[in-house]
Amino acid sequence: MSAFPSFAVTVDLVVLTVRDDALCVLVVERGEAPYAGRRALPGGFVHPGEDLEQAARRELAEETGLADGTVHLEQLRSYGAPDRDPRTRVVSVAHLALAPDLPTPQAGTDAAAAAWVPVDSLGPGDLAFDHDEVLRDGVERARAKLEYSPLATAFCPPEFTVGELRRVYEIVWGAALDPRNFHRKATATPGFLEATGERTNRQGGRPAELFRRGPATALLPPLSRPGRSEPAGGTSAST
Amino acid sequence: MSAFPSFAVTVDLVVLTVRDDALCVLVVERGEAPYAGRRALPGGFVHPGEDLEQAARRELAEETGLADGTVHLEQLRSYGAPDRDPRTRVVSVAHLALAPDLPTPQAGTDAAAAAWVPVDSLGPGDLAFDHDEVLRDGVERARAKLEYSPLATAFCPPEFTVGELRRVYEIVWGAALDPRNFHRKATATPGFLEATGERTNRQGGRPAELFRRGPATALLPPLSRPGRSEPAGGTSAST
DNA sequence: ATAATAGTGTCTCTTAGACAATATTTC
DNA sequence: GAAATATTGTCTAAGAGACACTATTAT
Numbered sequence: 001m002s003a004f005p006s007f008a009v010t011v012d013l014v015v016l017t018v019r020d021d022a023l024c025v026l027v028v029e030r031g032e033a034p035y036a037g038r039r040a041l042p043g044g045f046v047h048p049g050e051d052l053e054q055a056a057r058r059e060l061a062e063e064t065g066l067a068d069g070t071v072h073l074e075q076l077r078s079y080g081a082p083d084r085d086p087r088t089r090v091v092s093v094a095h096l097a098l099a100p101d102l103p104t105p106q107a108g109t110d111a112a113a114a115a116w117v118p119v120d121s122l123g124p125g126d127l128a129f130d131h132d133e134v135l136r137d138g139v140e141r142a143r144a145k146l147e148y149s150p151l152a153t154a155f156c157p158p159e160f161t162v163g164e165l166r167r168v169y170e171i172v173w174g175a176a177l178d179p180r181n182f183h184r185k186a187t188a189t190p191g192f193l194e195a196t197g198e199r200t201n202r203q204g205g206r207p208a209e210l211f212r213r214g215p216a217t218a219l220l221p222p223l224s225r226p227g228r229s230e231p232a233g234g235t236s237a238s239t
Numbered sequence: 240m241s242a243f244p245s246f247a248v249t250v251d252l253v254v255l256t257v258r259d260d261a262l263c264v265l266v267v268e269r270g271e272a273p274y275a276g277r278r279a280l281p282g283g284f285v286h287p288g289e290d291l292e293q294a295a296r297r298e299l300a301e302e303t304g305l306a307d308g309t310v311h312l313e314q315l316r317s318y319g320a321p322d323r324d325p326r327t328r329v330v331s332v333a334h335l336a337l338a339p340d341l342p343t344p345q346a347g348t349d350a351a352a353a354a355w356v357p358v359d360s361l362g363p364g365d366l367a368f369d370h371d372e373v374l375r376d377g378v379e380r381a382r383a384k385l386e387y388s389p390l391a392t393a394f395c396p397p398e399f400t401v402g403e404l405r406r407v408y409e410i411v412w413g414a415a416l417d418p419r420n421f422h423r424k425a426t427a428t429p430g431f432l433e434a435t436g437e438r439t440n441r442q443g444g445r446p447a448e449l450f451r452r453g454p455a456t457a458l459l460p461p462l463s464r465p466g467r468s469e470p471a472g473g474t475s476a477s478t
Numbered sequence: 479a480t481a482a483t484a485g486t487g488t489c490t491c492t493t494a495g496a497c498a499a500t501a502t503t504t505c
Numbered sequence: 506g507a508a509a510t511a512t513t514g515t516c517t518a519a520g521a522g523a524c525a526c527t528a529t530t531a532t
Contacts, residue, residue: 004247005287009319009330048244048328052319078317078332080248080291089287091248091330093317163510181495183512205510206502220467224494228459402483420522422485444483445529460520 008090011056012043012131014076014138015064015097018155018171022118025135026064027127029113034086035128041135042114043092056095063114064099072098072154076138084130092129096138098154146172148222150192153213159196161208162186175226185223191216247329250295251282251370253315253377254303254336257394257410261357264374265303266366268352273325274367280374281353282331295334302353303338311337311393315377323369331368335377337393385411387461389431392452398435400447401425414465424462430455 015026027039042063046055056073060066073095080091119139124132145151146169153160155168166182187193193211200207254265266278281302285294295312299305312334319330358378363371384390385408392399394407405421426432432450439446 004284004327006245007248007285008243009246009248045243046246046319049321051321052317052330075316077314078291080285080332082288082290088243091291091332093319093330178495202503208511417522419485441530447484
């Protein structure tokens with residue numbers, strides 16, 4: 001045995017932001033075959049000398065122009081069905097990126113057109129390759145991580161109010177949260193929020209205090225997503 | 240641009256079991272370079288027509304002889320540092336497998352010797368490649384998942400007692416749990432445990448009721464791992 | 479009897495969620 | 506003034522953890 005089976009390795013990006021009261025994902029329109037003209041998640045081949053995360057950051061910069069420091073990036077999972085790309089055998093290492101709603105117009109070097117699309121507007125079959133599944137996994141990861149990590153702040157500008165943070169939660173989870181309970185919990189969770197001292201800022205009523213994200217890497221106790229328990233009584237007998 | 244950069248893709252396995260009051264991982268002794276004679280996680284190259292999970296299951300069978308149905312298998316994450324394998328550029332898709340303590344002697348087809356080793360006995364540098372990191376990530380995933388998923392049952396035989404299940408939690412978490420509170424919570428969590436009706440089985444005192452795993456895929460509410468909150472008052476100073 | 483494990487009940491303290499009340503702004 | 510958002514406080518119900526107590530086996 002001299003040679004190893006040869007694969008191509010790509011990174012695909014699920015880039016999420018909160019925009020116009022909707023959770024949006026960055027999609028590009030493919031210029032080349034396969035799936036030319038179809039929408040897809042941004043991504044590309046990993047270069048020979050490049051780490052997986054480096055490749056993801058490079059693609060992120062190329063396709064979105066998003067500055068490095070403002071975006072949260074983590075590996076999601078890998079997809080390697082033998083027929084997922086008709087060109088050759090490809091294993092894709094998907095990454096999840098969370099960005100604030102920047103005024104950045106998407107300058108695509110690689111892609112014909114990049115656009116923010118509400119995730120709810122995308123149905124099965126709307127994205128090329130197996131990107132429907134990748135997107136679904138990425139959104140679910142983001143929803144889950146808001147519970148026990150301070151990641152919701154990645155959707156916010158450097159300084160933000162509790163109300164803005166709550167709106168992020170409501171939009172990502174698709175559920176209304178009580179503003180008063182949320183305020184108490186968010187500010188009480190150690191390391192989650194750091195007061196800036198400033199308070200002006202308006203989106204309607206009384207000025208709110210401005211916070212920046214604190215040093216915590218986990219939320220203890222977690223914020224709980226509504227509607228995840230069963231209506232009291234029937235898990236046993238059913239099926 | 241005609242060709243894509245060429246990579247080799249492997250699957251590596253973090254196979255965990257609970258054995259002799261310790262959380263153990265399956266390691267093999269490498270017969271070939273690189274790292275010949277060193278211990279490593281089992282794994283191997285993905286075949287050209289093979290899905291990632293198929294490859295993981297194949298390696299699991301080859302290296303451990305573990306029957307397919309008895310083992311929980313899930314993808315962990317991928318590792319792709321450019322220099323992680325001196326032979327060629329390799330991306331490894333690590334998988335996590337949880338197995339009950341089978342009386343199976345490890346029949347290694349591929350590996351010189353396979354052995355169960357307590358994870359606590361392995362320090363940095365004891366495993367080849369970047370397998371220290373892979374193992375650490377796998378153990379942490381397992382510990383975390385016991386909280387909110389019924390995965391602890393994957394460490395148990397098909398029928399087990401609440402006490403056996405509790406011992407799994409205690410060993411994996413490395414913390415003592417109150418038997419009475421654990422019993423109440425485990426049996427009250429909907430879909431977690433299914434009574435078999437049988438009750439004999441002895442490991443000392445009064446016979447215990449036998450259960451099998453229920454249909455639940457998540458534990459609501461979760462079982463909470465002790466010692467994860469700060470001692471009331473100081474998050475700032477601590478590390 | 480003692481030792482060991484299994485299982486139930488009870489108590490207290492904390493937390494989640496509902497929601498009243500107040501504060502500070504714009505219109 | 507009304508309307509909107511921010512922030513604090515209070516109440517209640519549910520869950521976590523401590524732990525007394527009973528049950529059933531082996532020795």
